[in-house]
Amino acid sequence: MENRAMAAEDRPVIPALSLRAQAALACYRLGFGVAGMAAAAAVPWLSLYSRRVKEGYADYFGQVRRCTGRDVFWIHAVSMGEAMVAYGFAAELKREFADCEIVFTSTHPDVIAGMRRRGLAAQTAYFPLDTPVGMQRIFERWHPRAVFVSETDFWPEFSTQCRQRRIPLYLINGRISSKIAAFYAHCPGLAEVVFSAYSLLAVQTDSDASRLLAIGVAPEHIAVLGNMKADLTIAPGSVDLSAFIAWIAGRRAVVMGSLHPGEFNMLLPVIKSQAAAGRAVIVAPRNPAFAAEWQQILFKHDVKSSLRSQGLASAQVLLLDSMGELAAVYSLAGAALVGGSLDGDVGGHNPLEVIQQSVPLLMGLNCRNFADLVAELAAAEAMISCRDGEDVENSVNRLLADSDFASAMIARAAAVLAANRGALARTMRLIAARLR
Numbered sequence: 001m002e003n004r005a006m007a008a009e010d011r012p013v014i015p016a017l018s019l020r021a022q023a024a025l026a027c028y029r030l031g032f033g034v035a036g037m038a039a040a041a042a043v044p045w046l047s048l049y050s051r052r053v054k055e056g057y058a059d060y061f062g063q064v065r066r067c068t069g070r071d072v073f074w075i076h077a078v079s080m081g082e083a084m085v086a087y088g089f090a091a092e093l094k095r096e097f098a099d100c101e102i103v104f105t106s107t108h109p110d111v112i113a114g115m116r117r118r119g120l121a122a123q124t125a126y127f128p129l130d131t132p133v134g135m136q137r138i139f140e141r142w143h144p145r146a147v148f149v150s151e152t153d154f155w156p157e158f159s160t161q162c163r164q165r166r167i168p169l170y171l172i173n174g175r176i177s178s179k180i181a182a183f184y185a186h187c188p189g190l191a192e193v194v195f196s197a198y199s200l201l202a203v204q205t206d207s208d209a210s211r212l213l214a215i216g217v218a219p220e221h222i223a224v225l226g227n228m229k230a231d232l233t234i235a236p237g238s239v240d241l242s243a244f245i246a247w248i249a250g251r252r253a254v255v256m257g258s259l260h261p262g263e264f265n266m267l268l269p270v271i272k273s274q275a276a277a278g279r280a281v282i283v284a285p286r287n288p289a290f291a292a293e294w295q296q297i298l299f300k301h302d303v304k305s306s307l308r309s310q311g312l313a314s315a316q317v318l319l320l321d322s323m324g325e326l327a328a329v330y331s332l333a334g335a336a337l338v339g340g341s342l343d344g345d346v347g348g349h350n351p352l353e354v355i356q357q358s359v360p361l362l363m364g365l366n367c368r369n370f371a372d373l374v375a376e377l378a379a380a381e382a383m384i385s386c387r388d389g390e391d392v393e394n395s396v397n398r399l400l401a402d403s404d405f406a407s408a409m410i411a412r413a414a415a416v417l418a419a420n421r422g423a424l425a426r427t428m429r430l431i432a433a434r435l436r
Contacts, residue, residue, distance in 0.1 A: 014163050014197060021196075024189025028156050032131060051109050056126030059105075062137030064125045069101035074144040076105045076127060078153035080323065081350065083111040085173045086150040088232040090120040092428050093148075097435075103142050110323040130155040139165060146435060151175045156190055159197035168434065172427055173228040174203035177347065178368060181211035191215045199434070202427050205372040223430060226423030227373065229352045239328035244282075247312040251280040252334045252400050255359075257326050258286045258349040259339035263364075264294055266342060268301065270393045275303055275316035279400070282329060284320035286339060286349070291321035331357040334406070335399040337392060341367050351377065355413040360399045360406045362386055373420065382413035 017025070058064075073093055077086035083106070090102055104121040105128075106112050112124045123142075128134035135157045146168045152175050162169040184191035195201070195217045203209050204227045212222050254274050256267060264283070274281050285291050291307055298305045298317060305317035308325070312318065320326060330336050336354045340346035341364030348367035351374060355361055361383040367374040377383040384395045399406045 014166065017163075017196070018189075018192060020189040021192035024187065025156055025160060025193050028190060028193075029132060032129075032157070052107070052126065055109060059126035060129045060134060062128045062134040062139075062141065064103075064138055064141050065123055066141045067101055067103060067123070067143060069099075069122075070145070071097055071100040072103060072142055072144045073097070073100050074103050074105070074142060074147045075121075075150065076148070076153065077111055077150040078106065078127070079108045080111055082150040082152065083108070083114055084232050084327075085228050086111075086148075087115065087118055087120065088228060088424060089148065089150065089172055089427070090115070090118075092424060094120060096428060096432050103144070114324060127153075130157040132157060135161045139167075146170065146431075148172050152177070152180065154180070154194045156193045159194045163197040168199040169197050170431060171198055171201040171203070172431075173225075173423065174201050174208055175369065176203060176208040176211040178211070181215060184215045188216060191217075195221075200430070202430065204423075207372055225426045225430070226420055227352070228423045228427065229350060230356075230417055230420040231422065231424040233356045234328045234331075239325050241328060241332065243312050244318075244329060244332055247314070247318060248280040248332060249314075251278060253280040253282060253332050254396055254400075255282045255284070255326075255330055255333040255336040257284045257320075257330065257336060257338055257353070259283060260286055260343045260346055261290060263339050263342045264290070264297075266389045267337075267392060268297070270389050270396070271298070271317060272301055272303055273393060274396065281317045282320055282333070283317060284326045284329070284339075288321035288323065291319040295319055327353040327357070330354050330359050333357075333359050335360045335362060335396045337362040337386070337396075339364075340369070341365070342386070342388070348374070351383065352417070355382070355410075355417050358410050358414065360384070360409050361413060362392060362395050373416075376420075377413060377416055380412045380416050382409060382416050384409075 075086050075090055077083045093100060093102065102121045103123045104115045105125050107127050115121050115124050128138050139161045144167055147162055148170045151173050159169065198221060200223060201212060201217065201221055202223045202225045206224055209222050209224050213219060271281055271283065285294065295305050295307060303317055304315045305319055306313040306315040308318060308320050308322045320329065330353055336359045338349050338351050338354055338361065341348035344366045346366065347369040348363060351361055351363060351370055363374060363383060364386055378385055386392045386395055
């Protein structure tokens with residue numbers, strides 16, 4: 001056991017939980033246990049329809065292979081939005097600790113597949129159910145020296161196991177949404193269970209730090225280090241764009257990325273008019289499962305479209321129902337809209353993926369997930385904010401017609417991007433100093 005874990009004197013000292021927090025944890029375990037039994041009864045049926053259940057059933061109960069290395073680092077990224085940070089951080093961790101053994105979890109099969117393709121992790125698994133049995137088992141089998149959570153995904157039992165075993169728990173590139181802050185403000189006992197176990201919460205912005213302070217996190221455990229995604233660009237050639245370039249066939253391209261169903265409906269007239277104007281329109285649903293339904297809607301509106309998953313047949317519109325290609329595809333656009341920002345319930349997706357490709361950026365007005373960065377871009381006139389479909393239509397037309405206007409906007413966005421770089425290096429320096 002000693003060869004797998006840190007010496008006791010190197011482990012963090014974490015204060016004992018208050019009675020309120022202990023009661024909250026007991027109630028959480030009871031409620032989650034009842035829900036877990038109900039879910040277990042549905043597993044035989046769910047496994048017929050859910051790839052995650054079929055592939056990850058054993059993982060959900062912590063039944064992973066044992067690790068034998070001394071320096072085991074566990075990285076967790078809940079889904080696609082957090083994966084880019086996790087991949088980049090894993091690569092830096094391997095450079096900093098050459099002999100370390102990285103283990104990786106996610107809730108998304110494509111994120112797990114992405115880590116396997118990169119070859120950075122000795123093991124990959126689905127994140128276990130947040131129960132004492134599953135979490136105890138995975139911690140006993142992996143014996144991590146440190147645990148890292150990418151951006152967000154907070155679980156009481158997970159934090160509790162780190163606390164009880166005195167394992168350093170780090171949040172990297174942390175993003176604390178207003179919804180998360182509101183939830184934990186109403187559940188202060190659970191907030192203590194979750195956040196007091198963290199040795200360091202490295203967050204993107206002052207707003208994230210303020211939300212943590214408001215729910216009772218000690219200021220000495222918070223560091224504002226910026227957004228790592230500004231440092232993590234798509235490597236040239238990592239995605240083969242030749243088929244997309246052939247499909248575009250010399251047309252001006254417009255990309256609408258990470259759209260939600262309501263946004264697709266709002267933008268349908270824009271898609272039709274851009275296609276009618278002879279432009280190549282690429283639409284990427286946030287959930288690729290919507291692509292086939294959207295194709296049928298386009299067909300009813302006399303717009304010819306094709307699905308990426310079925311090849312790149314000649315069409316006015318391409319529905320990008322693949323994972324891991326959108327960030328590179330943005331580079332082909334004369335203008336790009338980032339979705340989730342016209343839908344008030346979502347709060348916007350990552351604008352960095354567009355400006356990193358030197359492409360003019362459009363977003364809606366609902367950008368709370370990237371509020372500080374979007375405010376900085378807007379103040380620099382480095383993006384266009386759109387209220388509705390009509391705004392999107394007018395903005396796309398102007399960008400494609402006025403190359404000087406588009407070039408100036410791209411240059412201003414590049415300056416904002418440069419000012420935001422360095423978060424990955426800052427995070428690694430801070431964590432490496434603590435782990436040495």
